[in-house]
Amino acid sequence: LTAVKSGKAMVVTSQGGAYHGGTSFMDVEYVSVSPAAEDAPRGDPPKKGHMDLALNPSTTYQTILGFGGAFTDATAYNYENLEPAVRQQWIDGYFGKSGIGYTSGRVNMNGCDCSRMDYTYDNVSADYDLEHFCLRDDSAADVPCGTDYKTTVIRAAQEAMHAADAGKLKLFASTWSAPTWYKDQAFTCKLDPTSFYPPGVCSPGGDAPAVDCSRTVEWSKEGATDSDWVSSRPLTSATPDTCAKNTQGNCFLAGFLKSDDKVQKSWALYFSKFIDAYKAKGIDMWGVTVQNEPLATTCLWPAMGYTADMQANFVARYLGPLLRKNHPEVKIMVHDDDTDSLLTFAGEILKDAEAAQF
Secondary structure: OOOOOOOOOEEEEOOOOOOOOOOOOOOEEEEEEEOOOHOOOOOOOOOOOOOOOOOOOOOOOOOOOOOOEEEEHHHHHHHOOOOOOHHHHHHHHOOOOOOOOEEEEEEEOOOOOOOOOOOOOOOOOOOOOOOOOOOOOOOOOOOOOOOOOOHHHHHHHHHHHOOOOOOOOEEEEOOOOOHHHHHHEEEEEEEOOOOOOOOOOOEEOOOOOOOOOOOOOOOOOOOOOHHHHHOOOOOOOOOHHHHHHHHHHHHHHEEEEOOOOHHHHHHHHHHHHHHHHHHOOOOOOOOOOOOOOOOOOOOOOOOOOOHHHHHHHHHHHHHHHHHHHHOOOOOOEOOOOHHHHHHHHHHHHHHOOOHHHO
């Protein structure tokens, strides 16, 4: 998108359809709102232009629950480095009485692409009962059990909303990748011009692991997604091997959740224990998404793939029943990806009656 010039307006039309080729997802058009000088009668000054917008408030669609932002490690890091007065000004600007009215937020469960390392809360392989589960953040390579500076920012937002009598923060958690021992790296990819992601579509299964998990994950002061790491593997000439090559042996960046019963049961428990851990810090979770960008195939940031059938099965048999038992107030959201796949991916999941009930 380019800057809108004086006398022009930018009109964005959402059309759906394929992102690459065919119908574009978001059409952008620049239109004139002021008649050009040469269009005015000779000797007369140009007329002032205007645009007429017709609103029909009697036609309504979905309900908007609120607006908000992401409480990532990057957010916490920058918040921590502000002067106390500026911190309060920043929080009030978003969540306070005189602010813009944020009432919701998203927090990453495990590390994400806005973290300085790929971390999880249990790195002990085959610890299916999660006896070693413990909160942590990206503030250092090794931190004391229970350290999570994202909670400091979230509590500040909660307090600002309370002072503004703005209700309760709708906080939901999303995960980018499970611990690597939960994941199956045997997958195959194929180019697909209808896919939002240039490397196409990846599916579980294959003769051998696509990623060998040879890369050692280390803490980085500058961040895991520094410019060299990303720009060295452009997506403009993607092939079916792009995802596997992009990982450079880092299994946090690719793979699918294993189908084993004990793995899926444990992964559902992981969600529940995360909700418990935040509740112990005075933070209630409003909801969770099953997986951030389950269709992503760029493999340049923490990721874990699902097919619609896989996500429906996980929700119906494991995550849904456990959260209904342990945290019945917590909402479960599927899809959590680009909207061009909303009807096909989320639509397929919701056709499963067992999954849809949750």
